[in-house]
Amino acid sequence: MTPLKSFLLAMAIGTAVSGTALAEPVDKLQEVLDRGHLILGTGSTNPPWHFIDKDNKLTGFDVDMGRLVAKALFGDPDKIEYVQQSGDARIPNLATNKVDLTCQFMTVTAERAQQVEFTIPYYREGVGLLLMADGDYADYEALKAAGDDVTVAVLQNVYAEDMVHAALPEAKVDQYDSVDLMYQALNSGRAAAAATDQSALRWFMVQNPGRYKDAGYGWNPQSYSCAVKPGDQRWLNFVNTVLHEGMTGVEFPFYAESFKTWFGTELPTPAIGFPVEYK
Structure with missing residues (x-):
């Protein structure tokens, strides 16, 4: 086979392979x-x-x-x-x-x-305040008005105190090593509220109907999406x-x-x- 014919054959094979690849995209x-x-x-x-x-x-x-x-x-x-x-x-x-x-x-x-690639969000997470249904504070506005008389329980984190103070600037903040200890502080009256994810707050209320309530305020929003x-x-x-x-x-x-x-x-x-x- 002459050099010219070899070149033309190689070009034809390359074009065919390339065309096949283009014809079969990932689906x-x-x-x-x-x-x-x-x-x-x-x-x-x-x-x-x-x-x-x-x-x-x-x-x-x-x-x-x-x-x-x-x-x-x-x-x-x-x-x-x-x-x-x-x-x-x-x-x-x-x-x-x-x-x-x-x-x-x-x-x-x-x-x-x-x-x-993120999908569109299917949930918007944020931080909320869980209260006892029969506690001393009716809602977020009551907590805020109480100033430094309020103690908030929160899971221990380097940003925990700043996070709570973004919603309740004057509140005292008690940090706990586990979610169970945080809820125990709320149940015992050592804390007036527990700061936690809105989803966890709602789930906890579903599991304990009538015992707790949402203070009605959320902050620190973030989007949850699926991904591909x-x-x-x-x-x-x-x-x-x-x-x-x-x-x-x-x-x-x-x-x-x-x-x-x-x-x-x-x-x-x-x-x-x-x-x-x-x-």
């Missing part, structure tokens, strides 16, 4: 549909987000978000293979294709957004559509039932008419 949505089930990465130790219940079943609000996606894919929310992962495995498991989707109370940050591996816009668009319609559209009953189960709150039905996103 996670089709891959999941062909497989017949969703592979969801989530945790197992943090109620009400993800935990093993008394029937040895993985459950929680994060799990329900995965079930919502499976329902949209297959008409069956249980067509899921769960990968129970630690918090530090959330991004690596996406990067190595061990999971299709991670839903694990993952706070949206700019640094993480450089490594994964970068590079497949179709898959990201699909998951975003599912979550959006769960919160605002045809699957709202599914989302609302889960929200009430884990947080004890009945969500108002989305208003009919002009889309809420543009108000």
